[in-house]
Amino acid sequence: MASAVHHNCHRLHALLLRPLHAPSRHPRLSFLPCSARLAAPGCRLGTHAAVALAEPDLVPPDPDPEGEEEGDDDDAQFVVVTFYKFVPFEDPHAEVASHLRFLQGRDIHGRIYLNEQGINAQYSGPRKDAVAYADWVKMDHRFCDMLVQTSPALTGHAFPRLKLRYKPALVQLEGGSLHLPLLDSSMRAKPLTPSKWKERLEARACLDLSSSETSGRKLLLLDVRNDYEWDVGHFEGAQRPNVDCFRSTSFGLSEDASDPLNGIDKEKTDILMYCTGGIRCDVYSTILRKKGFRNLYTLEGGVSNYLRVEGPAGWVGNLFVFDGRLSLPPATFRRSWPSGEEAAVEKERWVGCCYACRSKVVELRHRNCANIDCNRLFLCCRWCAKELAGCCCSDCKAAPRLRPLLPGHQRYLKWHVYRDGLSTPVATDSKDNPDCCC
Template sequence: MKNYQTLLYYCYSHIDNAEQFAADHLAFCKSLGLVGRIIVADEGLNGTVSGTPGSCKTYMDTAHADLRFAKTDFKIDEVDEPSFIKMHCRYKPEIVHSGLRDPKSIDPTKETGKHLEPKEFMEMKDREDVVVLDVRSTNEHNVGRFKNAVTLDIDNFREFPAKINELAQYKDKKILTYCTGGIKCEKASALLLKEGFNEVYQLHGGIIKYGKEAGGKDFEGKCYVFDNRVTVDVNQVNPTVVSTCLNCGTISSRMINCANPECNEHFTQCEACGWKLEGCCSDTCMSHPRKRPYDGTGYYVKVPQPINVEKISKRQYKKMGSPVTSATSSS
């Protein structure tokens, strides 16, 4: 057993006074010595937290003791060190931004795709009447995806609704959706059902659970995760690498953030190009005056940014209904 664990989880369940719950929950997590990132909304929880096995057990036991979160499925990874540096717990309108004008038009607690356990998903995915759909962003599926999966060119899940028309050609098929831990599929499958797709399924527990319970068979590349690890191995059966270095085209699964904080592009870069370009995606970013020191990891701790007085002035003018002149607008 390793010294720390990382928990990935979500739960759709109504939370009264969710803003206050977020503040109280942050204090609770800190009292356990946990680090991580949790989103709280009226519709539920979405989180990844990391800490000692004892702290993680206390967290899971406390969640399961609460009727609202009793059915939460925790994906547990053993790690050598905590996967975050700080603990954040924030209130937001949705635990996954759907991009809908009326987010309440879909409710995963009432209607969503049929859940498939990993071994059921593995058995169905290669049938002729099935389409496997990746509902994650381009950055995520570029570094790893299921063999023959349909992928979408999106930067964020909120762009998914606008892409549904592109999937109309598959309406006569069984649609098997998947994502990292399952949370995006809850809304994606609900949206597909609402748009007239008749047979919609989702991989219960996502790629992470599939790797643990089905050996990750036919998942090509690595799985992108939203913590310091950036990517994790999934496939123990027939592993391969599908991503290539942005700069030289060499096959590589190494993802970093651009050292230029004003770019901060998340991309694949081999180790050789990383040192050559000092962790930047281009020569332009390499010469940027605010370029961060590169230590070979391509991971940077977020720090408070200087206050942009021009942007604040612009927002104030808009609130007052006054025209914004070129003198106050920022590029």
């Protein structure tokens, strides 16, 4: 009898820890014919006319019959799971071995890094395997309160393979991160729940120049991501980062006039930091804290968690993610799907900006510059992709070492393959060759 009670309690505990299911169906892009473009056929490169290339179409989830239980089909659906946690590991290499043993025989692809400061994981797999791994990690009391985020994988695995290993830095940062006080929560930015973050955004919108001068306090919104991520989507009022890789981030470290933290009052300025999932803000806030910035706040769970809880309020565009999906509409993360007027409003906000001509595009598809020596990852409309032969600018189009323009969602192999001539390049589908997270 006692053993049966213990078994049932264990099952209940596992169910309570299991993340909420994402909708079984997801947004799709319905491409418009070329004749539907708003730009005139004779429009020259560099004009600012809008180019309507594709319109996201919200597809509501299939209603579950009342009383129907989850079956094998639900467990087989592919999802992407992300989580991180700063905890001390005395022997991180032993932890890596333990995680590898658990994942034996499970269909998991992704990036899972561990070191003396904790774990950072982004992976995909059938829901049954993906959730089982997260539940197993949370069985360790040090991870019991860890936020686990789950979203639809759209088309099978979002990562090409599993990379689970020890890594000196949980995120790519110049000089590494082991020297940073990541394990000291007082040195990291104070986390704000999505609802509190939304309140701050609304307060910031109402704060005019005269009131800020009177009160002496100011609020600064800091996007701790890359420029191409900002191009896909960002919070209203956030300045576009001037970096293309997180390791090059230098907010608060220079006297450059373009640095939004240059010259601000460190005592009277509230700095609201955000990134995709939260870890980059946690890491970088320790650097700013050591530089004397006192009032640091971060969005708990990052933008993905905010979109799940609050929807796109204050957010413009889609969310760039570092896996084969690349760009996701806000509704991908919602607990419930919008309908009617709310869906129409969201559709109007799903707009990006072409890097080459600055026209507005709804088809948020990235490509790498065809110039091997550039390889910039940028957002591009189909008009400019054809006009510039897959390059990001006219200078790159005239470069000596060019790759061919790839159609549709195909993407190049890693750029060093073309540079070094190691093999005959073959185009791959985007999900097989995602750019590595910074």
